[in-house]
Amino acid sequence: MPEITILMPVRNGEKYIKESIDSILKQTFTDFELLIMDDGSTDRTVERIERYTDERIRLSSNDISSVTEALAIKPVVAYPFHMTAQQFNTRMDADDIMHTERLRIQLKRMKKNPNITVCGTWAKIFSDKGNERNVFHFGHEIICEPVLELLKYNMLLHPSVMVKKEFLFNHHIKYQNYPYVEDYKLWFDIAKAGGILFVEPQELMMLRRSDTQVTVTKKEEMFLGSIRLRKEILLYLLSIYDNKALNSLLSDLEYLEKNKWMSYEDIFRFFVNLFNRMQSNSRI
Numbered sequence: 271m272p273e274i275t276i277l278m279p280v281r282n283g284e285k286y287i288k289e290s291i292d293s294i295l296k297q298t299f300t301d302f303e304l305l306i307m308d309d310g311s312t313d314r315t316v317e318r319i320e321r322y323t324d325e326r327i328r329l330s331s332n333d334i335s336s337v338t339e340a341l342a343i344k345p346v347v348a349y350p351f352h353m354t355a356q357q358f359n360t361r362m363d364a365d366d367i368m369h370t371e372r373l374r375i376q377l378k379r380m381k382k383n384p385n386i387t388v389c390g391t392w393a394k395i396f397s398d399k400g401n402e403r404n405v406f407h408f409g410h411e412i413i414c415e416p417v418l419e420l421l422k423y424n425m426l427l428h429p430s431v432m433v434k435k436e437f438l439f440n441h442h443i444k445y446q447n448y449p450y451v452e453d454y455k456l457w458f459d460i461a462k463a464g465g466i467l468f469v470e471p472q473e474l475m476m477l478r479r480s481d482t483q484v485t486v487t488k489k490e491e492m493f494l495g496s497i498r499l500r501k502e503i504l505l506y507l508l509s510i511y512d513n514k515a516l517n518s519l520l521s522d523l524e525y526l527e528k529n530k531w532m533s534y535e536d537i538f539r540f541f542v543n544l545f546n547r548m549q550s551n552s553r554i
Contacts, residue, residue: 396479
């Protein structure tokens with residue numbers, strides 16, 4: 271049984287999938303399996319995958335309605351990929367590229383600190399046009415107060431994460447129906463359950479950006495999904511403090527937002543600063 275399972279959903283990815291798979295097969299850590307879940311591709315994606323003879327590659331060509339369904343963490347008896355690795359699941363998109371040391375570095379980190387539940391990485395961002403070169407350097411090592419940090423933003427790049435599967439099973443955590451922010455919701459559920467979020471401060475992924483990606487074509491939907499989830503995170507934090515004055519304050523601020531005098535970003539920023547100040551005062 272391999273130590274790591276790499277989960278790769280794909281739909282009509284013939285243009286880049288070879289480059290992505292090749293980067294996986296070049297990993298210095300070799301005890302893994304690659305499960306590719308094809309979501310009804312109509313191009314030559316499946317044909318290109320089937321050219322590989324490496325026994326570590328497995329292809330599921332079922333019509334999967336969404337990435338969420340493909341990657342849902344279900345009980346072992348119901349999980350469609352029940353032959354996955356016993357310990358760690360890793361995400362990978364079909365148009366991105368792994369650094370050759372990615373798996374080795376992440377696995378070493380998670381074994382050195384077995385309390386880590388999710389380990390993401392920094393990344394380089396590029397495009398085929400050659401005019402977009404950027405980096406993603408959000409988060410650094412252990413994320414202290416992860417629920418509060420998630421109220422600010424999503425610091426974990428979904429295609430970069432390695433997840434301890436046992437924690438998800440033990441706490442009955444799986445992907446939920448939160449369109450375009452399923453990963454963000456998953457980190458929140460893990461943090462609520464006491465999981466440790468970690469960001470490896472090394473650029474171990476190259477993320478491709480194109481005009482056809484969801485991050486571009488569904489930008490507004492992703493923004494609204496993020497606002498919805500961050501409202502949920504804020505309400506969770508308020509329930510912990512169980513302070514009527516804070517709940518009343520939120521109602522007042524939402525009235526201002528409704529009348530266009532402030533935005534939800536302003537509200538989230540206000541409460542992040544307030545919670546930080548309250549925590550600082552409690553330590554004095």
